[in-house]
Amino acid sequence: MSNSKAILDKLEFKLVAKEFAVFSEKRHICWQLVQSEVPGLPFLAFKQRLHSREEKSTNQEHSREEEDEEDDDAERELEDDQATLVTERCDTISMEYHVVYSESYQVPVLYFNAFHSDGKLLSLNEIWDRVPSLHRQRIEHDKWTVITQQEHPIFGRPFFQLHPCHTEDLMKQVLPNSSKSKSNYIVTWLSSVGPLVGLHLPLVFSELCGDG
Amino acid sequence: MAADDREILREVWQGKLPICFSLADDEEKSSSIREPCFLLVSRLTYITLIAEKILKHFKKGEELPEGEELWFEFNNQPLKWHYPVGVLFDLLTHNTPLPWNVKIHFKSFPEDELLHCESKEVVEAHFMSSIKEADILKHRGQVINNMQKRDHKQLWQGLQNDKFDQFWTINRRLMERTNEEPFRSIPLRIYQRDKMYIQRLAKPVSGTGEPLNLGHVLKRLLPDRFNNSENLNNRALIHGVEVPTETPVQWLSEHLSHPDNFLHIVVLPREAAEP
Numbered sequence: 001m002s003n004s005k006a007i008l009d010k011l012e013f014k015l016v017a018k019e020f021a022v023f024s025e026k027r028h029i030c031w032q033l034v035q036s037e038v039p040g041l042p043f044l045a046f047k048q049r050l051h052s053r054e055e056k057s058t059n060q061e062h063s064r065e066e067e068d069e070e071d072d073d074a075e076r077e078l079e080d081d082q083a084t085l086v087t088e089r090c091d092t093i094s095m096e097y098h099v100v101y102s103e104s105y106q107v108p109v110l111y112f113n114a115f116h117s118d119g120k121l122l123s124l125n126e127i128w129d130r131v132p133s134l135h136r137q138r139i140e141h142d143k144w145t146v147i148t149q150q151e152h153p154i155f156g157r158p159f160f161q162l163h164p165c166h167t168e169d170l171m172k173q174v175l176p177n178s179s180k181s182k183s184n185y186i187v188t189w190l191s192s193v194g195p196l197v198g199l200h201l202p203l204v205f206s207e208l209c210g211d212g
Numbered sequence: 213m214a215a216d217d218r219e220i221l222r223e224v225w226q227g228k229l230p231i232c233f234s235l236a237d238d239e240e241k242s243s244s245i246r247e248p249c250f251l252l253v254s255r256l257t258y259i260t261l262i263a264e265k266i267l268k269h270f271k272k273g274e275e276l277p278e279g280e281e282l283w284f285e286f287n288n289q290p291l292k293w294h295y296p297v298g299v300l301f302d303l304l305t306h307n308t309p310l311p312w313n314v315k316i317h318f319k320s321f322p323e324d325e326l327l328h329c330e331s332k333e334v335v336e337a338h339f340m341s342s343i344k345e346a347d348i349l350k351h352r353g354q355v356i357n358n359m360q361k362r363d364h365k366q367l368w369q370g371l372q373n374d375k376f377d378q379f380w381t382i383n384r385r386l387m388e389r390t391n392e393e394p395f396r397s398i399p400l401r402i403y404q405r406d407k408m409y410i411q412r413l414a415k416p417v418s419g420t421g422e423p424l425n426l427g428h429v430l431k432r433l434l435p436d437r438f439n440n441s442e443n444l445n446n447r448a449l450i451h452g453v454e455v456p457t458e459t460p461v462q463w464l465s466e467h468l469s470h471p472d473n474f475l476h477i478v479v480l481p482r483e484a485a486e487p
Binding site for chain 2: 150157163165
């Protein structure tokens with residue numbers, strides 16, 4: 001499907017979401033298209049579990065931010081310093097993602113929730129700690145407006161949200177210019193923004209995009 | 213804008229509710245003051261903005277211990293701080309005599325129902341986000357995006373400080389028509405009990421250029437409740453007032469919007485609304 005527009009109307013969203021879900025099912029990847037109460041507005045849903053080893057050092061002088069570190073699960077050395085208290089927690093984070101269309105912004109919006117293994121919701125700070133540092137630097141100044149807690153537009157429960165106000169500009173830059181290239185808006189969009197919040201689309205999704 | 217109409221803006225701004233805040237029964241009373249706290253609260257504000265006053269009264273200004281967060285409750289329902297106070301009142305109370313009795317909690321924050329609100333910055337981000345979304349709907353974002361950051365700040369400060377002129381100096385630009393054209397789409401949310409609010413695109417004029425009124429919008433978005441023009445079983449409240457359904461939505465948007473530039477419309481069954 002060829003779609004080089006940076007925004008989508010409701011029907012276009014339904015079509016790309018359906019294409020995404022059908023492809024996903026064929027490849028046994030568990031993205032589901034869910035019919036919502038809102039007539040004519042389905043949403044995409046996905047769940048995963050992430051293993052995380054979180055370290056918190058309470059001695060500020062000894063905490064290390066390694067700037068070239070992309071993977072928030074990467075090993076960091078434990079300080080062998082008696083003046084530093086380090087708490088280590090091995091945790092399985094349950095993540096739930098929804099892709100819901102916004103009529104106001106005319107783009108899909110990523111909503112997500114993250115729970116510790118004890119069922120407790122992650123705080124905004126904990127979410128932010130898990131954004132890979134390379135992305136963090138880019139959005140540091142806008143940090144409290146990029147990821148926020150919102151009331152889910154369908155379920156009315158608290159969910160975190162990646163704010164949609166920059167999506168149109170982002171898509172102008174990453175969508176292919178040529179009408180000959182096919183693309184799936186959701187694949188292009190999600191592969192750009194998903195990594196901020198632990199969502200990595202398997203490479204096989206690139207089959208929905210490409211030239212010719 | 214006509215002078216009479218401008219008066220309405222000021223009246224809306226001045227709407228207040230007398231609220232009696234008292235500690236919930238299961239809150240540890242020995243560590244807090246027991247007397248309730250009476251406040252006259254603006255209909256237009258967000259309830260967590262009075263947190264400082266509440267903490268000063270009940271906790272003598274002490275910081276809350278780790279893991280505790282202030283939240284409000286009425287009739288066993290946690291109050292969603294991100295709805296304007298007036299909307300919460302109109303939606304949840306009926307025939308309850310004033311003052312509105314709201315319970316205060318510090319423990320057991322219901323995070324499956326309420327958004328966290330750790331600081332004023334969270335409220336500000338929420339408020340500004342609504343304003344931006346409203347302008348996207350009205351003007352494709354052209355007015356808000358052409359404003360300076362200090363203009364955005366002024367909107368927030370006007371609300372916080374309860375200063376009509378400070379707020380409206382900037383806000384009137386967001387209420388202007390571009391080239392005499394009505395808004396592209398009307399920012400509105402429709403609230404009903406026990407349901408998530410409804411927000412859909414709502415044009416102010418029909419395909420043939422006829423101005424659309426509140427009745428048209430309600431009929432389209434709530435067909436079960438407003439299925440004919442004589443349907444008197446439900447009423448629509450804005451700022452606690454039942455608005456005649458013949459009122460054009462463009463006019464409503466310009467005059468009865470909340471500071472966040474959205475029309476917040478509460479729909480209630482008529483029996484519940486009458487004494």
